[in-house]
Amino acid sequence: MDINPYDAIVVGSGATGGIAALTLAEQGIKVLVIEAGPKIKRLEASNYEPESTLKRLSGVLTKKHIKQSQHPGYWKNNPDLYSNESKHPYDFPKKKPFLWTQGNQYGGRSLTWGGITLRFSSGDFHPAKKDGFGPNWPISYDELSPHYDFIENFCGIYGRKDNIKELPNGKYIGEIPLTENENIFGRKIKSKLNYPFIQSRGFDRNSSVKEEKWPKSSSLGSTFKKALETGNVQIISNHLVESFEINKITELASKLTIVNLENGSKEVLNCDLILLCASTISTLRILLNSEYKSNTSGFKDNSGKLGKYLMDHISVCRFFSIPKTKNSEELSHNYPVLSGAGSFFIPFGTNLPTIDNINFHRGYGIWGAIDRLGIPKFLQKDQNTSIGFLIAHGEVLPRKSNSVSLSKKTDEWGIPIPHIEFEWSENELNMSKHMVKTIQKAIEAADGEIKNIDELINIPFGSLFTKNLIALSDSPPPPGYYIHEVGGAPMGINEENSVVDKFNRLWRCKNVLVLDGSCWPTSSWQSPTLTMMALSRRACLNIKKT
Missing domain, CATH: 3.30.410 (Cholesterol Oxidase; domain 2)
Structure with a gap:
């Protein structure tokens, strides 16, 4: 594999992967992005009728998209932007269905994102102060506000200043x-x-609209595009991350195993810094598969919360x-x-x-x-x-019983598939x-x-x-229907009650950062993507100071 020297590996090229790659690249850090899907052209992402309707019919009849077709966005977007469920399966109990939407291509699910950008309020970061249930975030609104500012300014967000405390x-x-x-x-x-x-507040359109340029709601039209232009970012497509290994002496990640989805071959990459931006459930799968090997080469989650407290709206x-x-x-x-x-x-x-x-x-x-x-x-x-x-x-309350674990079943590349239990x-x-x-x-x-x-x-x-x-x-x-799943590797103030610290680092493996929705301790009610991006930028800027 022809790869230039790199300092950091970003897993995923969607909303959080795009802002992570950009933030690191602008600091002069050389970034390698691992993307599970292929590169696609702009017009290939647009919705065309009646072709798209015929593809949706095929997706339902062949069961390639039988679960994802339940989501309303499937009916306005190009169905090619939704993953083949037979190739990327997952498990759940029959009486507890979960609908997991996956987007394996350059840009990930940012290509089908509805583009709503609502900020959290100050109270949303400390909800237990009001009702006493569950954890609070280890950060405040004031800590995240400048990163909200940056992303809104960079991407070009439409909205009106309504002066509402809740937003x-x-x-x-x-x-x-x-x-x-x-x-x-x-x-x-x-x-x-x-x-x-x-x-409402957000973008004026998404990738379903037929235009020559990628919309700014997608990472390909905003953050990831700019990251590539720096010259500090390279990307490997059609490769799935299996797990990472740590050096038991330093307690730092040192190797990352990836699988070529076209021929099934595996390769081990050396790494000094890993940033997980694969989307909540995919990131949890990587963490669980890595932690599972803790007796040999994995990390140890001392909180017992890894994979637990999954939330959705x-x-x-x-x-x-x-x-x-x-x-x-x-x-x-x-x-x-x-x-x-x-x-x-x-x-x-x-x-x-x-x-x-x-x-x-x-x-x-x-x-x-x-x-x-x-x-x-x-x-x-x-x-x-x-x-x-x-x-x-x-808002859905964090509950231990709502969880992601590893199934005994594997995908066609031999990697355990996620087992999701949520009601x-x-x-x-x-x-x-x-x-x-x-x-x-x-x-x-x-x-x-x-x-x-x-x-x-x-x-x-x-x-x-x-x-x-x-x-x-x-x-x-x-659960899963509106694609707002978060949690499973919550951030907190100590390793006894959280998986990552306030800067998104694994407590016992500080050079692995969890930047997508899996790091959330509570869910609030707003669409989550803007806050995910702000958290990612904050964590990546902190890397410069360590």
């Missing part, structure tokens, strides 16, 4: 206008219910229709794009409406949009209405009931009507696609 203001380059019906919706829920309502989705306005009729031939910034939020956090007694810990927010689904007029069943959706995302607790189920009532009241206040998606549009191949779709169920989708 600190960021650095924005402008606003994506709301549709007329979204403005009307917001005014009605504010005046009738006193619900908070804000313009519990979610409830409702589609609805409202009467068309004059302007929404004019938009019918040129729908505004649904994006991270092209949408809205009802950002409750823990300041929830007292519809019933609140018999659960923590809070949630509601994402929504109207007149942005891009549904062709001939597919819409009622031409006199506009279609919208509301999706509530709620909603009574706390989350009570929260979901509250979400349903809150959404119902909002839609009623806006003179709308809740309907199933198949009542609103004529879906091609409808019986094949909708028969088992979770999105059409009244119950909360299973």
Whole structure:
């Protein structure tokens, strides 16, 4: 293998891998990136119809994408950006389903990311101070704020400064206008219910849009692109990381084993610094496989928390229709794009409406949009209405029983596959009931009507696609559905109660950093990617000082 000399290995080229590679490269550190998937061209990532619909049909029928097809993003993105589940399998108990979405290609899941960028509030880093449940983060909002600033400035984030305590203001380059019906919706829920309502914050588009350049929501159009331009970064594609070994005398990682996915051959790379950015479950798989070898060449997790306390967001989705306005009729031939910034939020956090007694810990927010689904007029069943959706995302408490471990089964390259055990607790189920009532009241206040998606549009191949779709169920989708999984290697203040320290380093193997969502001790309710990126930059800047 032809590799130039390097100082650090970054595993993964997605959102956290991109910012990690950039931050190190700009300090003059030579970086080798290991990516499990291939390099793809910009136009190969775009969504093309009807080709993409035929590919989705094949993905469902062949079971290549049978689990990932449950996610709504699968239906607007190019299905080639979703991993083949037969080649990258995982396990879960039959009565505890988990939907794991994987993106193995240059840019990882940043190519299919919705692009919402909400900051954590100060209280989100210390939630146990309010309710006494679970851990607090070992860092504060003030420590992360400058890194939020950098990423927002670098990437070009749209939003509006609403001065809401639950969502600190960021650095924005402008606003994506709301549709007329979204403005009307917001005014009605504010005046009738006193619900908070804000313009969403994030990017203006993602990789599903046909353009020549990669969107800035992807690492290939922002952080990773800039990292490669420094000349300090090289990348190996189609190689999966199996595990790392440590030197028992120094307690530092010294070797990393990778597998060539094209021919199955294995190679051992020497390493002085490893940064794990493979996405939560993939990173946990590497850590568990490395720790498993602790009697010989692995590290030792003294906390007993590795693989435990996996979290996700519990979610409830409702589609609805409202009467068309004059302007929404004019938009019918040129729908505004649904994006991270092209949408809205009802950002409750823990300041929830007292519809019933609140018999659960923590809070949630509601994402929504109207007149942005891009549904062709001939597919819409009622031409006199506009279609919208509301999706509530709620914080999930860290529980030891929700976990990732290594299965006895292996993939085709002989590496143990992840075994995921996760179910909603009574706390989350009570929260979901509250979400349903809150959404119902909002839609009623806006003179709308809740309907199933198949009542609103004529879906091609409808019986094949909708028969088992979770999105059409009244119950909360299973964990993993909205791709917000975090936890499993939580950061903390000492090695007795955490896997990594406040700068994301393994306690007993300081030259291995865990930079993706697996390092989170709690989940909060906001979309996690912006905070993951900010944490990554903070940790990588600290490397310079050590």
